[in-house]
Amino acid sequence: MTERGRFITLEGGEGVGKSTNLALVVEHLRACGHEVVATREPGGTPRAEDIRRLLLDPVEEEPLDPDAELLLVFAARAQHLARVVKPALARGAWVVCDRFTDATYAYQGGGRGIDTARIAELEAFVQRGLEPDLTLLLDMSMDAAQRRLDSRLEGQGEARDRFERERGDFFEAVRRAYLARAEAAPERVAVIDAGAGLDEVKAELLARLDARMDAWR
Ligand SMILES: Nc1ncnc2c1ncn2[C@@H]1O[C@H](COP(=O)(O)OP(=O)(O)O)[C@@H](O)[C@H]1O
Ligand SMILES: Cc1cn([C@H]2C[C@H](O)[C@@H](COP(=O)(O)OP(=O)(O)O)O2)c(=O)[nH]c1=O
Numbered sequence: 001m002t003e004r005g006r007f008i009t010l011e012g013g014e015g016v017g018k019s020t021n022l023a024l025v026v027e028h029l030r031a032c033g034h035e036v037v038a039t040r041e042p043g044g045t046p047r048a049e050d051i052r053r054l055l056l057d058p059v060e061e062e063p064l065d066p067d068a069e070l071l072l073v074f075a076a077r078a079q080h081l082a083r084v085v086k087p088a089l090a091r092g093a094w095v096v097c098d099r100f101t102d103a104t105y106a107y108q109g110g111g112r113g114i115d116t117a118r119i120a121e122l123e124a125f126v127q128r129g130l131e132p133d134l135t136l137l138l139d140m141s142m143d144a145a146q147r148r149l150d151s152r153l154e155g156q157g158e159a160r161d162r163f164e165r166e167r168g169d170f171f172e173a174v175r176r177a178y179l180a181r182a183e184a185a186p187e188r189v190a191v192i193d194a195g196a197g198l199d200e201v202k203a204e205l206l207a208r209l210d211a212r213m214d215a216w217r
Pocket of ligand 2: 013014015018019041042073098099100101102103104105107108163164
């Protein structure tokens with residue numbers, strides 16, 4: 001029987017460098033000889049990407065109800081797990097995902113104030129025990145992350161999505177919720193100081209990844 005692949009997630013607030021570092025993790029795992037599937041949430045399949053658009057589109061005439069937002073996040077996740085993540089893990093591929101359920105605890109739990117027990121119920125229903133083998137949490141002060149994000153958005157002439165329009169206290173709550181998740185599961189979540197320069201962040205990320213890969217051997 002093929003050995004199940006590993007499931008690695010990258011987490012953190014807006015502008016902490018997830019996309020930049022995801023590429024590095026993927027490259028490293030491929031160099032180690034693994035088949036790697038790089039994906040993201042919300043999204044990762046055509047239909048789940050449709051749901052992502054519903055979540056990110058700032059339609060001002062009709063605010064999205066927080067419960068509807070939570071259910072859409074998990075609807076996209078169910079589709080992504082069924083079509084991409086589970087088949088990949090079953091054939092022995094490693095899956096590297098830009099955000100997963102820790103983001104739901106952080107954004108819908110911390111940011112929107114939804115009771116974590118309700119999130120946990122949906123998590124159990126949709127994931128049936130599947131959780132990441134390793135989560136790399138990029139953590140930095142929200143002010144500094146906001147500055148990085150501003151320069152990226154300006155550079156690319158991009159408009160802010162529905163989450164990027166939130167205020168500072170929302171992002172502080174997101175950060176606290178992420179750190180609480182890491183504290184509750186230190187064996188799964190590695191917290192990385194994302195406020196350092198890119199070379200330092202990369203070195204720490206790879207060191208944490210290699211340490212975990214050694215432990216899996
Ligand atoms: N450690 C770092 N130091 C300085 N700038 C960084 C660092 N990591 C990423 N950046 C820059 O910050 C911006 C946001 O990074 P990005 O990877 O798009 O973040 P995210 O995917 O978390 O929103 C990009 O312009 C990127 O080049
Ligand atoms: C996976 C997930 C993402 N989100 C939000 C966080 C992000 O603002 C948004 C899109 O994710 P992403 O594209 O990763 O954000 P960015 O690259 O701008 O940092 O979706 C949730 O609110 N809940 C979730 O469960």
